[in-house]
Amino acid sequence: MDIKEKVENILSGMTLLEKIGQLNQAGTTMASALPGFEADVDTWVTQMMDGAITKDEFERRISMLEEDLREDEVACGTLGNFVNLYEDEKIARVQQAAIKRSRQGIPLFIGVDVIRGYRTIFPTPLAMSCSWDIKLVEKMAEVAKKEAIAGGVNWSFGPMLDVAPDARWGRIVESWGEDAYLTGCFGKTIIKKFQEPDEHGEKLLATAKHFAAYGAALGGRDYNSVDMSLQKLFNQYMPPFIEAVDAGVGAVMSAFHDFNGVPCTMDEYLLNDILRERLGFDGFVVSDAEAVKQLVVHGAVADEKEAALKSILAGGDMDMSSMDYIQFLPKLVEKGILDEKIIDRAASRVLTKKLEYGLFDREYQYDPEKISEATLTKENRKAAYEMAVNSAVLLKNDGVLPISEKVKKIVVVGKLAVDKEALMGPWAFTGEKDALIDIVEGLSNACPKGMSIEYIEGFSPVSTDMDNISEVLMQVKDADLVIAVAGENAFMSGEAASKAELKLSGKQEQYLLALAKADAPVVTVLVSGRPLGIRKIKENPGINAVMAAWHLGTEFGNALGDLLFGKRNPSGRLTATWVDTAGQEPFTYNHNNTGKPGGDFKFTSKYLDAPIEPLYPFGYGLSYTQFSYSNVCTDKECYCMNDIAKITVTVENVGDRDGAEVVQLYVRDLSASIVRPVKELKAFSKQFMKAGEAKRVTLEVPIQNLGFYNRKCEYVLETGDFKVFVGHDSCQCLETKIVVTERG
Numbered sequence: 001m002d003i004k005e006k007v008e009n010i011l012s013g014m015t016l017l018e019k020i021g022q023l024n025q026a027g028t029t030m031a032s033a034l035p036g037f038e039a040d041v042d043t044w045v046t047q048m049m050d051g052a053i054t055k056d057e058f059e060r061r062i063s064m065l066e067e068d069l070r071e072d073e074v075a076c077g078t079l080g081n082f083v084n085l086y087e088d089e090k091i092a093r094v095q096q097a098a099i100k101r102s103r104q105g106i107p108l109f110i111g112v113d114v115i116r117g118y119r120t121i122f123p124t125p126l127a128m129s130c131s132w133d134i135k136l137v138e139k140m141a142e143v144a145k146k147e148a149i150a151g152g153v154n155w156s157f158g159p160m161l162d163v164a165p166d167a168r169w170g171r172i173v174e175s176w177g178e179d180a181y182l183t184g185c186f187g188k189t190i191i192k193k194f195q196e197p198d199e200h201g202e203k204l205l206a207t208a209k210h211f212a213a214y215g216a217a218l219g220g221r222d223y224n225s226v227d228m229s230l231q232k233l234f235n236q237y238m239p240p241f242i243e244a245v246d247a248g249v250g251a252v253m254s255a256f257h258d259f260n261g262v263p264c265t266m267d268e269y270l271l272n273d274i275l276r277e278r279l280g281f282d283g284f285v286v287s288d289a290e291a292v293k294q295l296v297v298h299g300a301v302a303d304e305k306e307a308a309l310k311s312i313l314a315g316g317d318m319d320m321s322s323m324d325y326i327q328f329l330p331k332l333v334e335k336g337i338l339d340e341k342i343i344d345r346a347a348s349r350v351l352t353k354k355l356e357y358g359l360f361d362r363e364y365q366y367d368p369e370k371i372s373e374a375t376l377t378k379e380n381r382k383a384a385y386e387m388a389v390n391s392a393v394l395l396k397n398d399g400v401l402p403i404s405e406k407v408k409k410i411v412v413v414g415k416l417a418v419d420k421e422a423l424m425g426p427w428a429f430t431g432e433k434d435a436l437i438d439i440v441e442g443l444s445n446a447c448p449k450g451m452s453i454e455y456i457e458g459f460s461p462v463s464t465d466m467d468n469i470s471e472v473l474m475q476v477k478d479a480d481l482v483i484a485v486a487g488e489n490a491f492m493s494g495e496a497a498s499k500a501e502l503k504l505s506g507k508q509e510q511y512l513l514a515l516a517k518a519d520a521p522v523v524t525v526l527v528s529g530r531p532l533g534i535r536k537i538k539e540n541p542g543i544n545a546v547m548a549a550w551h552l553g554t555e556f557g558n559a560l561g562d563l564l565f566g567k568r569n570p571s572g573r574l575t576a577t578w579v580d581t582a583g584q585e586p587f588t589y590n591h592n593n594t595g596k597p598g599g600d601f602k603f604t605s606k607y608l609d610a611p612i613e614p615l616y617p618f619g620y621g622l623s624y625t626q627f628s629y630s631n632v633c634t635d636k637e638c639y640c641m642n643d644i645a646k647i648t649v650t651v652e653n654v655g656d657r658d659g660a661e662v663v664q665l666y667v668r669d670l671s672a673s674i675v676r677p678v679k680e681l682k683a684f685s686k687q688f689m690k691a692g693e694a695k696r697v698t699l700e701v702p703i704q705n706l707g708f709y710n711r712k713c714e715y716v717l718e719t720g721d722f723k724v725f726v727g728h729d730s731c732q733c734l735e736t737k738i739v740v741t742e743r744g
């Protein structure tokens with residue numbers, strides 16, 4: 001029997017309620033087990049995210065509650081899927097309830113945010129994207145999948161494919177930066193790795209989220225409205241989803257916000273006309289958490305019954321966490337308001353994936369030994385280390401890095417250097433905090449014999465005063481080098497972590513500027529989920545180097561230590577522009593030119609109080625060596641529509657250390673029927689080069705990729721002249737030109 005027949009077979013034996021159960025996804029519930037003990041989980045979550053209580057304290061409180069695993073609902077067939085259940089033993093229990101106690105014995109989808117690893121945590125996606133290294137991201141996906149599957153997870157709510165042009169938006173940390181092409185490259189790699197069978201035939205269902213254009217939230221404020229032209233949607237936000245669908249992604253998550261006035265959860269135009277009809281998606285759509293219920297809050301429907309009806313009619317197949325489908329859809333069908341065929345359609349989409357992803361072929365025994373053999377292994381940690389080394393971006397260096405062997409005493413200042421919870425960063429709930437190597441540990445592991453490392457707390461991202469600064473300056477007096485660690489705690493980026501300012505929080509900037517006056521050179525390590533406005537730090541000569549370390553994951557300290565001591569050479573390059581101030585956002589390298597591009601003349605497009613140039617541009621990053629570019633040439637002058645242009649450039653490592661360079665290629669369509677961006681990334685290649693080595697590097701650009709979506713949303717490729725830029729980042733490039741004609 002093929003899968004289609006099997007699905008029909010299963011469906012024909014199901015009651016209406018059981019079918020709707022397959023469209024229902026929920027978490028476990030918590031109730032207070034102790035008399036007089038108030039269980040206010042929402043408040044505790046808020047407190048933890050605001051830093052008022054630690055994660056440990058949060059978990060302690062949760063452990064005092066009685067958790068209902070909802071095995072009875074599973075057994076009745078009214079609950080067919082779980083969200084964010086990641087304790088291995090509990091997963092096995094609910095699966096047992098499904099296969100042994102439910103009438104149909106249909107296993108559950110256990111969906112979890114596998115965003116940056118599972119037990120072994122990798123850098124945040126924004127950090128990983130700075131590696132520009134597809135192979136390393138593929139390895140991350142392989143490790144994450146192995147660990148998640150060992151724990152019983154069979155569905156990942158990721159990768160997130162939202163293009164993120166605005167650093168105010170906290171979820172930029174989960175993105176692959178501001179470029180749609182790069183986002184698509186990483187996204188499809190993860191999807192393929194998750195979904196292809198591994199050596200044991202295991203697959204992990206992937207989700208492309210959040211559909212659509214969530215990264216364009218107005219003002220960078222999370223969950224906020226998006227109102228944009230369809231041509232912008234297609235040119236700047238849709239390409240990664242097109243790649244995802246082409247790669248066969250099994251699930252898509254609709255977004256929280258309203259798009260052009262209609263909440264995505266109930267937007268038939270987005271979910272049906274675009275996603276299914278136009279892109280050809282054939283998996284199932286899951287809502288975001290409680291987003292069905294939230295339609296009432298949006299003011300888009302009168303009540304939760306209408307919310308459930310509109311969502312399922314629009315093509316939202318599964319309800320995450322609202323419980324509205326299970327509560328209202330049965331009645332709506334019984335009353336003849338909703339055709340049962342719509343339920344069958346959604347249920348068959350879900351069941352098809354359950355069959356395709358082998359859920360019926362697995363055993364659901366809890367086997368702690370097998371889990372521990374698969375997780376946090378040496379090999380997994382090595383992959384996380386390699387990814388971390390490649391993700392950090394060296395922003396500034398006057399030569400103080402790598403740390404010289406003459407340095408005898410290093411003083412590390414800043415609580416972030418040892419705060420494992422903060423260093424873990426967002427979306428690391430499945431990870432093990434205690435497995436993380438903090439910055440002081442990492443520096444101690446990497447430092448040569450005879451060098452001492454001392455740590456002083458000094459300040460933190462939430463410090464509100466500088467009362468101890470003179471004392472700290474005294475303590476660093478005899479240091480040969482100060483490493484100041486500043487930035488963001490775990491919940492200062494991620495979901496619901498938007499910011500109206502991009503500057504360092506609390507007193508950190510003042511603290512760093514005060515430390516800059518110390519006799520010893522100062523290296524600033526920035527731990528953050530987003531680009532920060534750090535012009536004063538950049539321009540202060542007393543701060544000798546700045547490393548954007550992001551949240552690097554389990555191997556944080558080891559990777560950073562090896563980079564600072566020069567055992568490894570930094571090679572990360574920014575994938576999101578850094579600006580001075582939030583008022584410049586959204587700011588991307590691939591903007592249109594305007595008719596009056598900023599210049600000296602008064603009447604040009606600029607600000608009175610902020611530059612129009614980025615603080616650090618897209619593609620930027622330093623190395624301990626230098627690369628020079630020369631002799632850019634193309635294999636032809638004129639190309640026809642089906643050609644692949646080959647652009648070749650000489651790259652030379654002119655420094656005295658081996659290192660890696662990301663050769664970047666951008667294109668500008670000089671004249672088109674709609675205004676095209678000043679530059680768009682079309683190809684890149686990461687090259688490892690020995691000191692002194694020179695190479696001819698060829699990048700290929702299919703001419704078809706030079707097209708765009710016009711105002712009618714048709715993809716068109718227009719003939720004419722295109723400028724080609726090849727170089728080190730989006731600002732430092734050599735230029736050449738190509739012509740696209742009908743016949744080449």
Ligand code: BGC
Pocket residue numbers: 083084113157209288289495
């Ligand atoms: C997020 C999703 C996530 C879901 C489940 C939501 O709040 O927006 O990205 O997958 O929670 O954790």
